[in-house]
Amino acid sequence: MSGFDNLHQVLRNLYSDMMPLCSSMTGVAKGIAGIGALLYISYRVWKSLANAEPIDVFPLLRPFALCLCILLFEPVVLGTINGILSPVVQGTHSLMSNQTLNMEDYQKKRNELEREAILRDPEKAFLVSDEEYDKKLDALDWGFERFGTMVAMKMERAGYNLQKKIQEIFMNFLELMFKAAALVIDTLRTFFLVVLSILGPLAFALSVFDGFQATLTQWISRYVGIYLWLPVSDLFSAILARIQVLMIDQDIQALQNPDYIPDGNTGVYIVFLIIGIMGYFTVPTVASWIISSGGAGAYGSSACENGRCDRRGDRWLSFGKCFRTCTGG
16 A cells, blocks of 8 residues: 555544544534524414414424434434445445556556567667667677767667656656645545534534524535545546556557557656646536535525515525515515
């Protein structure tokens, strides 16, 4: 396991270790939810009595359900969401791992065929083989011609090795940035999930109050959206690895042709790495396309705009936009 894989595993363990801290917010959230439940129920009971209407008990169960979620926040709320989304993470990670292993095997085969292709060229074989280098020197006659040819061969070989070394250093740097970009996404994801998890009971408590009911759907949508950063990132990595496999496979097919001599140009691969680094920072945007918050708030806004705010919408969105619009407040 590489150092980057170890860091990703550390982030997984960090998230698990931080989850018990959710209980520290439970006490505060229970107090806020209790006050919200008192106001929520008393307002609706008073309104029904003032209008001489029967009391609808079903909407009054909402604060009790939220309080139950607060009491069992880690095992019920987080456990349910994580349990549903974990198979998605495992599936995408398995897909990425398989593509990465295939790419490594293809890369080894390509490097071997590239060396064999260079050895087939008598003019360039000495660049990659000490044996061919010595044979070419032994074939020269002693004299100034041998000395000049030997200096030219040494300079050409040194230039070839320097070019390969520079390309290797630059590609290693880009590969480091490529892996660092994925680590940045995973680190930010873990930080956001920890914050949302610890302050989740508070968000559930505030959603009891009228006017803050959208807090619940927004918290769930944001938690799920950020949780999906990792599978989206793994899918992006799998796609990049698959593209690399296809590129290397084309090189292998070309290198298997006895008449093909590689030119050693790695510009396409460098550009590909740069595109991959930039692509990692689009992961949050792509994850936000998968899930979006909605619910009662969206329904109430639509109902008022269409001029058909009924008593059901009025009852559920009492202090929301629909209530204010339809009552002239």
